[in-house]
Amino acid sequence: MIKHCKNTKKATKYCIFVSVMNKYLLNIISNSCVAKDVFRMELTGEIPALKCGSFVEIAVEGCYLRRPISVCASCEGHLTLVYKIVGEGTRKMSELSYGQKVDLIGGLGNGFSLSPLPAHPLLIGGGIGTAPLLQLATDLRAAGSTPLLLAGFNSASDIFLEKEFTDLCAQVIFTTLDGSRGIQGMVTEVLSSLHFDYFYACGPMPMLKAVSTAIPHPGQLSLEERMGCGFGICMGCSIQTAGGPKRICKEGPVFRKEELLW
Amino acid sequence: MVNTSVNLCGITLQNPVIPASGTCGFGAELAEWYDLNLLGAISIKGTTLEPRFGNPTPRIAECPNGMLNSVGLQNPGVETVAAEEIPRLKKHYHQPIIANISGFSIDEYTACCERICNSVDLVELNISCPNVHNGGMAFGTSATEAARVVSAVRKVCSRPLVVKLTPNVTDITVIARACEEAGADGLTLINTLLGMRIDVMRRKPVLANKMGGFSGAAVFPIALRMIYQVHLACRIPIIGCGGVSSARDVIEMMMAGATAVQVGSENLRNPLACKEIIENLPLEMEKLHISDLKEFIGIIQ
Ligand SMILES: Cc1cc2nc3c(=O)[nH]c(=O)nc-3n(C[C@H](O)[C@H](O)[C@H](O)COP(=O)(O)OP(=O)(O)OC[C@H]3O[C@@H](n4cnc5c(N)ncnc54)[C@H](O)[C@@H]3O)c2cc1C
Ligand SMILES: Cc1cc2nc3c(=O)[nH]c(=O)nc-3n(C[C@H](O)[C@H](O)[C@H](O)COP(=O)(O)O)c2cc1C
Ligand code: FES
Numbered sequence: 001m002i003k004h005c006k007n008t009k010k011a012t013k014y015c016i017f018v019s020v021m022n023k024y025l026l027n028i029i030s031n032s033c034v035a036k037d038v039f040r041m042e043l044t045g046e047i048p049a050l051k052c053g054s055f056v057e058i059a060v061e062g063c064y065l066r067r068p069i070s071v072c073a074s075c076e077g078h079l080t081l082v083y084k085i086v087g088e089g090t091r092k093m094s095e096l097s098y099g100q101k102v103d104l105i106g107g108l109g110n111g112f113s114l115s116p117l118p119a120h121p122l123l124i125g126g127g128i129g130t131a132p133l134l135q136l137a138t139d140l141r142a143a144g145s146t147p148l149l150l151a152g153f154n155s156a157s158d159i160f161l162e163k164e165f166t167d168l169c170a171q172v173i174f175t176t177l178d179g180s181r182g183i184q185g186m187v188t189e190v191l192s193s194l195h196f197d198y199f200y201a202c203g204p205m206p207m208l209k210a211v212s213t214a215i216p217h218p219g220q221l222s223l224e225e226r227m228g229c230g231f232g233i234c235m236g237c238s239i240q241t242a243g244g245p246k247r248i249c250k251e252g253p254v255f256r257k258e259e260l261l262w
Numbered sequence: 263m264v265n266t267s268v269n270l271c272g273i274t275l276q277n278p279v280i281p282a283s284g285t286c287g288f289g290a291e292l293a294e295w296y297d298l299n300l301l302g303a304i305s306i307k308g309t310t311l312e313p314r315f316g317n318p319t320p321r322i323a324e325c326p327n328g329m330l331n332s333v334g335l336q337n338p339g340v341e342t343v344a345a346e347e348i349p350r351l352k353k354h355y356h357q358p359i360i361a362n363i364s365g366f367s368i369d370e371y372t373a374c375c376e377r378i379c380n381s382v383d384l385v386e387l388n389i390s391c392p393n394v395h396n397g398g399m400a401f402g403t404s405a406t407e408a409a410r411v412v413s414a415v416r417k418v419c420s421r422p423l424v425v426k427l428t429p430n431v432t433d434i435t436v437i438a439r440a441c442e443e444a445g446a447d448g449l450t451l452i453n454t455l456l457g458m459r460i461d462v463m464r465r466k467p468v469l470a471n472k473m474g475g476f477s478g479a480a481v482f483p484i485a486l487r488m489i490y491q492v493h494l495a496c497r498i499p500i501i502g503c504g505g506v507s508s509a510r511d512v513i514e515m516m517m518a519g520a521t522a523v524q525v526g527s528e529n530l531r532n533p534l535a536c537k538e539i540i541e542n543l544p545l546e547m548e549k550l551h552i553s554d555l556k557e558f559i560g561i562i563q
Contacts, residue, residue, distance in 0.1 A: 064328055234287075236322040
């Protein structure tokens with residue numbers, strides 16, 4: 001399905017991440033609805049492979065601040081973003097179409113760390129927070145690890161990237177609040193039945209807090225905050241951590257479980 | 263060839279463009295985008311005597327053509343800034359540095375200034391931060407309080423002292439004149455305007471601190487008007503600030519009375535903002551038949 005990365009395995013092998021931030025003007029190849037209010041934007045242009053768990057800041061016509069969106073899939077020359085319409089900026093993004101250009105800066109933030117490489121990591125996604133786990137699953141597979149995916153949604157119609165995750169993960173488990181797909185309830189209700197030695201999580205704060213408390217294993221969590229700049233100059237996104245104040249956009253968005261104070 | 267250099271309080275700047283305090287950290291993060299040596303000067307993040315985490319998040323809200331922030335002077339404290347941040351900046355950057363200092367009492371302002379002033383070229387006294395209680399703006403909204411803190415800091419400051427004023431007052435010229443009489447060598451106009459946004463879906467203020475400082479392109483006409491008024495009322499040089507996003511804005515602010523111009527929120531939207539403005543400045547000057555920028559400072563009467 002990730003058509004642009006003709007050879008996904010080969011592409012990931014070359015993901016020697018260029019951590020230098022840059023401003024890019026990319027072309028939209030497609031921008032289509034993949035679940036309720038969720039869009040998938042495929043971009044092409046001169047851009048290096050961006051690290052899993054890093055993000056970009058997108059300039060949206062008529063919006064003063066850029067919009068932070070995670071790297072969903074990336075290889076040299078291509079970038080896939082999956083985003084949910086929640087307000088004016090994401091609505092305007094969803095109205096863009098083939099041939100139009102997107103001004104973005106990236107790759108921002110630290111991204112997920114794959115070392116030491118866990119043998120059986122559990123990837124936990126909450127809603128749209130599942131999007132950045134795709135590149136993570138790709139990279140884990142390429143590095144020789146077999147991830148499981150546990151993703152929680154409100155309803156069956158919110159689920160996206162199912163085929164992509166199924167291709168990469170040993171097991172894909174969905175939970176929905178209304179029970180319309182998979183197990184009814186929240187992701188935390190399934191945790192005890194799964195075998196894993198490490199976890200990666202991205203989703204709303206209450207979910208992150210719940211999984212972090214419930215899981216005895218170490219792991220990494222990707223956080224979200226309203227951002228001014230996205231690249232560390234404004235101090236808009238700071239949190240207190242065990243290691244002192246950190247900027248979610250710069251030292252994060254990914255933090256190790258033990259760093260977070262909740 | 264056009265001449266973009268200006269003289270600010272006896273210091274020659276190669277051009278009038280300065281990233282504003284709070285929108286360029288301590289320089290390191292902007293240096294990842296371009297060579298800072300092309301700047302006129304840099305005004306580093308507001309510094310207090312003690313380290314501060316600042317206010318709870320969310321600290322950022324968006325507005326039409328602008329933004330609110332309630333960061334609340336997050337900084338590692340003057341000791342770390344003077345001992346670590348400034349030396350780190352100086353390794354790669356050789357243009358003037360402006361320290362931006364804040365405090366909650368006159369003693370804090372003077373102690374902070376004493377520790378930092380010898381490491382920098384100019385001191386910007388922030389008596390205008392709307393995001394901290396009974397500090398910052400409390401000094402900037404009263405002419406007598408402003409004069410007290412300015413004259414106290416003036417006594418301990420080994421560098422030119424520029425006072426950064428708040429627009430949240432009825433008549434900014436009264437405060438500006440009080441600062442000039444108390445010994446200020448220059449003025450920075452303006453800090454942010456106090457603003458607010460509500461998330462109507464959640465029925466809650468967007469900012470955890472409820473209110474925050476409004477900045478960005480939308481405030482440009484207000485900043486310009488205040489610079490114009492103060493230029494007519496005072497003799498000391500003015501650093502213009504507020505909503506600048508282009509080389510043309512820089513020239514417009516200088517015509518209103520600014521000797522140098524700070525670029526704030528625009529850096530957040532575009533990390534290359536100052537670089538692009540500086541590169542465009544000579545082109546814009548040629549279009550407007552300006553050969554020496556400083557001759558146009560305050561031409562509007
Ligand atoms: C590091 C990071 C990665 C993200 N990755 C994704 C992703 O891959 N897909 C996706 O759909 N969303 C992602 N988000 C959330 C996304 O940034 C917001 O949904 C989006 O900014 C909302 O913009 P809007 O104009 O539609 O909403 P509005 O509510 O109109 O936006 C108003 C302001 O608030 C900010 N804002 C609103 N909600 C959020 C939020 N949840 N997080 C941060 N800022 C917010 C906006 O950026 C804007 O400045 C990410 C956020 C962060 C911080
Ligand atoms: C995120 C942010 C942080 C700021 N921090 C400071 C500060 O520490 N000290 C200060 O004097 N002004 C601070 N300001 C105010 C700016 O320096 C500037 O005066 C104001 O934003 C108006 O300019 P602008 O419209 O170009 O942004 C801050 C502004 C923003 C947006
Ligand atoms: S958003 Fe500006 S420092 Fe993180």
